[in-house]
Amino acid sequence: MYVAVKGGERAIDNAHAWLAEERRGDLNVAELSVSQIREQLSLAVNRVMAEGSLYDPDLAALAIKQARGDMIEAIFLIRAYRTTLPRFGASAPVETEAMACDRRISATFKDAPGGQVLGPTFDYTHRLLDFALAADGEVPNIAKGEARTEPTPHITDFLNKEGLIQTEATSEDVPGDLTRAPLELPANRPLRLQALTRGDEGFVLSMAYSTQRGYARNHAFVGELRIGKVSVEMEIPELGFAIEIGEVELTECETVNQFQGSKTEPPQFTRGYGLVFGQSERKSISMALVDRALRWEELGEDNLGAPAQDEEFVLYHSDNIQATGFLEHIKLPHYVDFQSELELIRKLRREALENANPIQEAAE
């Protein structure tokens, strides 16, 4: 017998209580602290900061804890928090040239001023489960060296000196803000880069991968990948000059891509650019490849119809908070729409059957 379902409110409260219990897990196991997450799951923290568009390792760690390790959920928590924050102003552009690099590699030159610095990378680890970690995560004493003090100029600057790589157009325009103005198309490169840096890592990775496999291939070399801290400066109106207000860790990738030329210009390399919060190598390389693919029109290339060349496709589908929201909303009630579909299909079937069996209908 039909009983009107009341009690949605109680069901929601109970669901939340159960969720909290599941998040905590077995009470006999020590609770995870936010600082443990921040220190020991730092790459997860970095991803949450990058896609949440908020540089705050403590809050990102808290979000990961609250989200039970669901990264997109954690990113969502940060985004929802971020949007409530007041805006005091904008920083001066960060100088990645002056980055204190923990890692800096180039795939295009064997050596260059500033050197090849491997840094803390998984690259040459053998992916063998380290069962010792299960018992004890202590690290042995490791050798310490002096911090390098020499400048680390951008690799592409060397190419630029010879005019071998295209110089990026400079602009004094204040770039648009994707989070404060609706996206209108066609977008410009600053907006595209904003969308990519906070876009879903998996999506940007797959888009980049598709270009490597031939969907708008652009022959990228990693000219340089650098990870480290940069200082953030902000101009304080009362002071009239910029002061350092903190530092952030960034990963920057510049790709050197296939050259091109025209009747008026000799062939030159072109570049793609990736810049992401934290140590986020995969994301920044992916971003650079997709950035380069999206520049086809500006660089006079053909539109090959590849997904990674389609600005509208990439920008409208890169945001995992939008994507997951819309995808998951289909589990909400749709009784009303479905009812209208039920009636329609019954009507269409009735008519189709009547048309197919007119005699039988008449006999009945």
Added chain:
Amino acid sequence: MSDYNFAYLDEQTKRMIRRAILKGLAIPGYQVPFASREMPMPYGWGTGGVQVSAATLTPADTLKVIDQGADDTTNAVSIRKFFEKTAGVATTEETGAASIIQTRHRIPEEDLREDQILVYQVPIPEPLRFLEPSEIETRKMHSLEEYGLMHVKLYEDIAKHGAIATSYAYPVKVEGRYVMDPSPIPKFDNPKMEMAAIQLFGAGREQRIYALPPYCKVVSLDFEDFPFEASKADHACDMCGATDSYLDEVIMDDSGGRMFVCSDTDYCTGRRQAGHMGAQAAAASAALEETAV
């Protein structure tokens, strides 16, 4: 909840949204881009409607929230709680007592008045989206009033199925100009859109707001020889006996037993309180009493 501003959004954001609403009202059916904010509920859960409601609410308002016509569906409960908490406004389940009604997928059965606002949650605001995926293209089509593609689609439906095979989110033309998506309401509700209340549509993820001023002309697209028909289940409500309301079909057992009940819970409750009885009302209320014990 003093940590947040009245109705959650900051005043600057509300102002930006109000501007978009006013523009929408000035150009009925036109999709106004707005800088949608990330809300503390997911996209797809009504973030557009919530932002429009937040920008429209005043402390004196009384809010009603429905999903699928019902006040007690989980997401309606959740949104109502959100505004109880962040705005502290009075809430109601009575259509007539509300000054602002946020809805998903339905228009209340009871006629709305001039002093009411109906806020729709919209998933895909672009009526041409499934015919043309590119936003650049569809905006162009709207500006050129190029709606041939939509008519071809409706024609093809007729050629293929003998009827227009759109049963919800049925496209309308507003004031003879813009083709508009009425949000996924059943086409049964389309004729109600010419109403006394202000209608506001919010699409958060797609960053669009559009609006219908009171008594605006809203015509469901059709052909002379295949006129629009607002359809519902050919049945009366088994609870309140109404024959003029949109019905939900509820599966009762595993042998095909089913009953039909009003999707608008307030309308159904009101009728039953006034003494109207549907075919299964007696048995249903007996069962209710049983569960209450």
